[in-house]
Amino acid sequence: MSGSTSPAAVQATGIGRVFDAKGGPVTALDGIDLRIEPGELFGVLGPNGAGKSTLIKILSTLLLPSTGSASIFGLDVVTETARVRRIMNLVAGGDFSGYGLLTVREQLAMFAQFYGLPYREGMAKVDAQIASFGIEEIRDRKISALSTGQRQKLNFARSFLNDPWILFLDEPTIGLDVSAARDVRDRVRAFQAEQPGRTVLLTTHYMAEADEMCDRIAIVDHGRILAQGTPTELKRMVQKDALFVVGIDALPASMSLDSLRALPGVISVAARDADGSDASGVGSPMRRLAIGLKEDGALGGVISTLAAGGAHLQEISKSEPTLEEVFVQLVGRGISESDEVSDGE
Amino acid sequence: MPISAGSAPEVRPFGPLRGGAADAARSLVASARLAWAIEGNWAQPVYLAAFLIVRPLAFLGLFLAVLSIGGSLDVATIGFVVVGQAVFQIVSAALEGPTHALLDDRERYRTIRYIFATPSSLLPVSIGRSLVKASIAGFSALIVIGAGVLLGVPMRAGGPDLVLLVLVLPLGLLSVVGLGIVLGGICVQLRNDAWSYPEAVSSTVFLLCGAIFPLEVLPGPVQGISAALPITWWIEGLRRALLGTTSPGILGAMPTNELLLILAAGTAVIWLISPRLFVAGINRAREKGQLDRNTAS
Ligand SMILES: Nc1ncnc2c1ncn2[C@@H]1O[C@H](COP(=O)(O)OP(=O)(O)OP(=O)(O)O)[C@@H](O)[C@H]1O
Ligand SMILES: [Mg+2]
Numbered sequence: 001m002s003g004s005t006s007p008a009a010v011q012a013t014g015i016g017r018v019f020d021a022k023g024g025p026v027t028a029l030d031g032i033d034l035r036i037e038p039g040e041l042f043g044v045l046g047p048n049g050a051g052k053s054t055l056i057k058i059l060s061t062l063l064l065p066s067t068g069s070a071s072i073f074g075l076d077v078v079t080e081t082a083r084v085r086r087i088m089n090l091v092a093g094g095d096f097s098g099y100g101l102l103t104v105r106e107q108l109a110m111f112a113q114f115y116g117l118p119y120r121e122g123m124a125k126v127d128a129q130i131a132s133f134g135i136e137e138i139r140d141r142k143i144s145a146l147s148t149g150q151r152q153k154l155n156f157a158r159s160f161l162n163d164p165w166i167l168f169l170d171e172p173t174i175g176l177d178v179s180a181a182r183d184v185r186d187r188v189r190a191f192q193a194e195q196p197g198r199t200v201l202l203t204t205h206y207m208a209e210a211d212e213m214c215d216r217i218a219i220v221d222h223g224r225i226l227a228q229g230t231p232t233e234l235k236r237m238v239q240k241d242a243l244f245v246v247g248i249d250a251l252p253a254s255m256s257l258d259s260l261r262a263l264p265g266v267i268s269v270a271a272r273d274a275d276g277s278d279a280s281g282v283g284s285p286m287r288r289l290a291i292g293l294k295e296d297g298a299l300g301g302v303i304s305t306l307a308a309g310g311a312h313l314q315e316i317s318k319s320e321p322t323l324e325e326v327f328v329q330l331v332g333r334g335i336s337e338s339d340e341v342s343d344g345e
Numbered sequence: 346m347p348i349s350a351g352s353a354p355e356v357r358p359f360g361p362l363r364g365g366a367a368d369a370a371r372s373l374v375a376s377a378r379l380a381w382a383i384e385g386n387w388a389q390p391v392y393l394a395a396f397l398i399v400r401p402l403a404f405l406g407l408f409l410a411v412l413s414i415g416g417s418l419d420v421a422t423i424g425f426v427v428v429g430q431a432v433f434q435i436v437s438a439a440l441e442g443p444t445h446a447l448l449d450d451r452e453r454y455r456t457i458r459y460i461f462a463t464p465s466s467l468l469p470v471s472i473g474r475s476l477v478k479a480s481i482a483g484f485s486a487l488i489v490i491g492a493g494v495l496l497g498v499p500m501r502a503g504g505p506d507l508v509l510l511v512l513v514l515p516l517g518l519l520s521v522v523g524l525g526i527v528l529g530g531i532c533v534q535l536r537n538d539a540w541s542y543p544e545a546v547s548s549t550v551f552l553l554c555g556a557i558f559p560l561e562v563l564p565g566p567v568q569g570i571s572a573a574l575p576i577t578w579w580i581e582g583l584r585r586a587l588l589g590t591t592s593p594g595i596l597g598a599m600p601t602n603e604l605l606l607i608l609a610a611g612t613a614v615i616w617l618i619s620p621r622l623f624v625a626g627i628n629r630a631r632e633k634g635q636l637d638r639n640t641a642s
Contacts, residue, residue, distance in 0.1 A: 019634060057637060062458055064632045085464045097455035101383050113375035114463040114470075116368045158459065 007074030009166055009199035010036035010059060014068035016223075017054050028054040030223035031068070036216075038073070038165075038197040041188075043204060043214030045323070047331060051223040052203035053092075056170045059201065060090045073165055086116075089164040091155050093174035100144030104135065104154055107143060108161065115162040122161070129157035133187065149180035156184060160191060166199040167191070173209060185213060207323045217323070219330050226330045235321045238329045241267055242293045243319040246302070251287055252309030263305060265298025266291065290319070372465035376473030380446070384478055401485040402492055405430050408557050409496075420498050425592055427493030428584045429556030431486040432517075436550065436576055438482035439521035441543040442475030443529030443623075448539055451636070458637045467627055468620055471529050475522050490587070501589025509586040509601070516608045517579030523615035530626025534635055556580055559594045568595065575611030578604050 015032040018025045029051045036042045044052050057063035059070055061081045069076065075083045099107055105126060112122030130139050133153045138146065146154065152172070159167060169188070173181040192198045204210050210217055211231050218228035227234060251257075260269045272288040291302055299316075307313065328334050408426055412418055447467070450457040460470060494500065528546060532539040553563070553570055554577040560568050571577050572595070581596045582604055591597035599607075630636045 057458075057634075060462055062461060062631065062637050063634050082464055085462055088462070090459065090462050092458070095455050097459065099379065099383055099454050099456065102379070106382070110375045110379055111459070111463065113371045114460060114465040116371065116464050155459075162463075 006038075007071065008035050009038045009040065009073060009197075010034060010042075010070070010201060011074075012055075012059070012068065012070040015055070015058060015065045015070055016067035017051075017058065017063070018066045028223055029058070029065070032220075032223070032225060034070075034218065034225070034228075036199060036201060038199055039192070040215045041192060041200045041202065041213055043202050043210040043217040044220055045204060045207070045210050045217055045327065046220035047205075047333070050220045052220060053170050054223075055220075056090070056092075056168045056201065056203060060088060060168045061085060062090075086162065087165040088168065089159040089162060089166075090168045090170070091152075091159045091172050092170040093152065093172045093176075096148070096151060097155065098143040098146075098151060100142060102143055103140050104143065104146070105130065105139045107154070108158055111158050112161050117161070125161050126157075129160050132160075132190075133157050133183070149176050152176055152180065152184065156187060160187075163195075165197065166201065169200060169202040171203055171205060173204070173206065181209075185209070188213075207327065211323045219327060221331045227326075231323060234323065234326045238326050239321045242296050242299075244291045244293065244299055245272065245315075245317050245319050246289045246291055246306070246313070247315035248287055248289070248306060248311040248313055250311065251289075252306070252311050255306075255309045255311075257289075260289070260291070260302060260305065263298070263301050265294045266302060267294060268292035368465060369469040373469040373473040376446075376470040377477045380474040380477035384474075384481055397481070397485045398488050401430065401434055401489050405489055405492060412557075420496075421590070423496055424493060424498040424588050424590070425559075425584065426557050427489060427496070427498055428587055429580055431489035431493075432580045432583055433551055433554075433556045434482040434485040434489065435479050435518065436521050436554075436556075436579075437544075437547040439475055439479040439518065440525045440528060440547040440550065442478040442522070443471040443525045444532040444539065444543045445478075446471055446474035447529050447533045451533070451638075461627075461631075461636055466624075468526070468623055471526060471623070472522060475525050476518075479518060479522065498588070501587060506586040506589065509582065512605055513579060513582035513586060513608065516605075516612050517575065517582070520575040520579065520608070520612040520615050523612065523619040526619045526623045527626075530623035534626055534630045534633060536635060536638070550574065550576060553577070554580060555592070555596055559592065560596060561594045573611075575608050575615070578608045578611070582608060 012032055012034040015029050015034075016027070017029040018027050020026075032051075032055060044055065046052050054063065058065050059072065059077055061077050061084050064078060069078070071077060072084050072088055075087070077084055102110070108126040108129065109123060112126055113119075115122070117125060130136055133156065135150065135153055135157070138150055143151070143154070152175075156172070167188070172188075173184055176184065188200060188202075192200060202210075202214065214231065216228060216230050217234060218225045219234070220226065227237060229237075257269045257271065260266060268291070270290045272290045291299075293299060293302075296318075303313065303316070324334065405427065408430060409418065409423065412422060412426065447457065450460060461467060525543070528543045532542050535542070551557075553567065554574050555571060560571050560577075563571060577596070578599070581592060581599070582601070584590070584592055585601060585604075627636070
């Protein structure tokens with residue numbers, strides 16, 4: 001049943017959403033254009049109130065857009081909801097959802113019914129998910145007695161019951177400890193590896209999570225996409241040149257930073273202290289030089305010049321910008337400045 | 346790793362996998378099971394006893410005490426009140442059921458988004474929850490009727506009229522569940538105080554439907570509203586089936602076969618309209634962003 005032009009996992013065109021609030025209308029989304037290919041793990045990164053959850057709610061049929069349109073594997077999220085809901089699932093972090101009086105297995109069984117699975121098939125899937133999350137020991141425990149991490153694993157187990165083609169994850173690891181967050185990420189990766197084409201759209205505050213997991217990332221603020229690309233592409237936006245840090249015992253007396261700057265392929269040279277801050281470095285046991293180059297190959301000339309002058313080389317490292325730096329440059333503030341929740345990792 | 350576009354996971358038939366009706370039935374049963382587990386808080390028998398036994402009996406005692414002030418408390422009056430009060434246990438549970446299920450799922454259990462995002466409709470889910478709430482309230486109804494027997498109310502000679510009971514009971518139940526569905530679709534659009542609306546409606550209906558006093562007590566135009574409520578005829582039908590007597594006044598003047606006809610027609614009209622109103626209400630809530638937003642957020 002494969003057509004000639006295959007649909008994107010997510011295709012959103014000009015999505016806007018305005019809420020009526022007491023103080024007047026609030027624009028949560030302001031013209032989002034997005035295309036996610038089948039099989040991608042796509043991240044949406046943005047500060048509080050950027051519109052991340054609103055976007056996920058619209059794509060997962062919980063909310064209607066005010067303007068624009070979106071489809072999931074070619075199915076319209078406004079008009080073809082019944083079909084969309086068969087091929088997607090959703091997990092939000094930070095909410096303690098669940099019927100406290102039900103056991104883990106009972107709640108999963110109930111959702112299996114809501115997903116339209118026949119009883120036997122549903123129970124087999126429930127038990128398989130319980131096993132794959134390693135939560136057999138709590139399968140007959142009441143949900144009211146679960147820890148935050150166990151609840152979120154249960155929530156994830158539910159989301160896999162209908163073998164979704166696309167999984168929407170809204171800050172899924174918020175409030176989880178390092179090991180529970182890792183378990184959840186591993187399961188998401190395994191879920192994608194099991195079947196080619198399975199797609200994940202993840203919103204997060206955690207830079208490390210986005211950097212580590214996502215094939216591509218969109219940075220959003222005030223309901224708009226400010227930039228999107230692979231993590232490497234985004235980092236290249238803030239730093240186009242190759243940046244190396246070279247540690248030497250001392251700068252030879254015959255040499256100045258200006259003489260290094262004059263070497264071919266060198267764009268900039270700056271002295272840097274061990275803690276990374278710019279400083280004179282006089283009298284310190286080691287001097288670090290931050291050297292910006294047009295391309296990696298120009299490093300050889302710099303090193304040989306330093307060596308010829310009698311400097312002893314102690315370390316060389318390539319300095320990569322972090323996503324945090326990309327974020328600060330695009331959004332104008334750090335993600336943690338706009339957020340009380342501290343980065344878990 | 347992104348792979349070339351178009352390699353969607355295993356191709357699965359899209360249309361209704363097992364047919365809409367089968368899916369709806371499955372959802373209804375699943376939510377009925379859920380309601381049985383969470384509404385009957387069977388782990389807390391004291392709470393359950395207070396709610397299902399003490400409360401309805403206390404209200405019955407209150408109504409009888411008020412009526413006895415006039416000094417005219419014969420067994421016929423007690424019988425009238427007992428059946429009205431018993432049936433109303435079920436009426437209020439069914440009227441409030443869907444709203445409370447939706448609001449519970451939104452505010453308390455925070456599961457509504459996950460249920461709404463399944464292929465199942467919230468309609469069978471709400472109906473299933475409501476039916477179970479009404480059935481549990483049926484237990485209270487039996488307790489109230491038992492109290493009536495102890496108070497000396499003469500029941501129908503030879504036991505209840507089973508034929509009438511089998512006709513009247515499901516029709517009336519369906520009609521109140523249908524009205525409850527409409528209330529649910531309205532209240533889920535509201536953010537604040539939505540809990541108390543169905544209770545206000547059910548209290549009003551209680552006064553209108555001849556549960557504890559005859560329709561003649563009401564002003565003329567209001568009597569017309571009472572006569573249009575299927576619940577009024579449901580209660581009267583059950584009085585005839587259980588007590589074997591007709592009530593005084595307008596209620597008693599209605600022949601039983603016409604009463605059945607009104608009840609059936611009313612229930613049919615309700616079910617023609619209520620699912621549409623419910624779905625329209627849910628869609629409106631989806632549009633406003635009210636489905637996934639609890640009062641605390
Ligand atoms: N139902 C609603 N009614 C009114 N305003 C809303 C509603 N939902 C969201 N908003 C507003 O829309 C904006 C975007 O909210 P959204 O929840 O999408 O942000 P977010 O990026 O998910 O933030 P966070 O990181 O805090 O989760 C915010 O200003 C929010 O207050
Ligand atoms: Mg959010």
